[in-house]
Amino acid sequence: MxxxxxxxxxxxxxxxxxxxxxxxxxxxxxxIQKDRSPWAMFRFGFSAYKSGKKQEAVxxxxxxxxxxxxxxxxxxxxxxxxGDGVPRNDYEAFKFFSAxxxxxxxxxxxxxxxxxxxxxxxxxxxxKGIENSPIxxxxxAAQEYFMRAAAVYRNAHAQYELGRMFLxxxxxxxxxxxxxxxxxxxxxxxxxPAQATLGHLLFQRGQTVEGLALMTTALEVAAPSDIGxxxxxxxxxxxxxxxxxxxxxxxxxEHYLVNGID
Numbered sequence: 001m002x003x004x005x006x007x008x009x010x011x012x013x014x015x016x017x018x019x020x021x022x023x024x025x026x027x028x029x030x031x032i033q034k035d036r037s038p039w040a041m042f043r044f045g046f047s048a049y050k051s052g053k054k055q056e057a058v059x060x061x062x063x064x065x066x067x068x069x070x071x072x073x074x075x076x077x078x079x080x081x082x083g084d085g086v087p088r089n090d091y092e093a094f095k096f097f098s099a100x101x102x103x104x105x106x107x108x109x110x111x112x113x114x115x116x117x118x119x120x121x122x123x124x125x126x127x128k129g130i131e132n133s134p135i136x137x138x139x140x141a142a143q144e145y146f147m148r149a150a151a152v153y154r155n156a157h158a159q160y161e162l163g164r165m166f167l168x169x170x171x172x173x174x175x176x177x178x179x180x181x182x183x184x185x186x187x188x189x190x191x192x193p194a195q196a197t198l199g200h201l202l203f204q205r206g207q208t209v210e211g212l213a214l215m216t217t218a219l220e221v222a223a224p225s226d227i228g229x230x231x232x233x234x235x236x237x238x239x240x241x242x243x244x245x246x247x248x249x250x251x252x253x254e255h256y257l258v259n260g261i262d
Contacts, residue, residue, distance in 0.1 A: 120157045150162050
């Protein structure tokens with residue numbers, strides 16, 4: 001057992017995770033043999049992560065993950081995907097996300113968000129592949145993962161990704177009608193890239209006011225990483241629209257920002 005894991009178990013004893021057992025009566029080696037609660041270790045990992053002790057968090061998450069704790073598997077996947085507390089390793093992340101996605105979780109379950117997020121992550125990896133790994137680009141498989149997350153769990157990111165794939169024809173022929181349907185569902189959930197993409201599509205197809213209104217709404221709620229490309233589309237559309245359409249679109253965007261898109 002690593003020194004970090006020994007410290008984890010010693011601390012969990014002091015925190016009272018071993019109900020009714022004096023903290024000094026057991027050492028970490030004995031505790032691990034008694035099959036510690038995966039949920040308790042997940043909680044400890046979360047506390048360690050929040051306090052900046054990421055190595056201890058990884059040890060705790062890994063132990064809980066090996067015991068089947070879904071949240072721990074998801075958190076490890078995210079940490080490897082982002083290089084957060086561990087060296088970035090997309091293939092390791094892919095394997096942990098795959099373990100999460102294999103769980104049979106019903107919609108509405110407290111673990112639903114882990115499953116739907118893992119499905120989206122797997123779809124994105126499969127869409128482009130992972131360099132220096134066995135994972136090759138597979139748009140058809142990617143679309144299946146996005147479809148499951150979008151249809152079963154109503155994940156806005158998956159709905160957006162599906163919209164993009166149908167719009168670009170990544171897994172076959174382009175289907176603008178299907179693209180608009182999925183983008184609309186994501187846009188209604190305040191997903192800024194979906195709002196902008198749908199707005200641009202509608203603007204190009206002659207729905208000037210609605211298209212410009214959606215792009216303007218997206219620009220107001222977009223994450224910093226998306227502002228650049230959304231602003232470029234919105235400003236181009238704004239310059240092409242007539243004065244009357246601009247005014248109407250701005251008023252509609254204000255309505256959407258207050259009341260949402262329906």
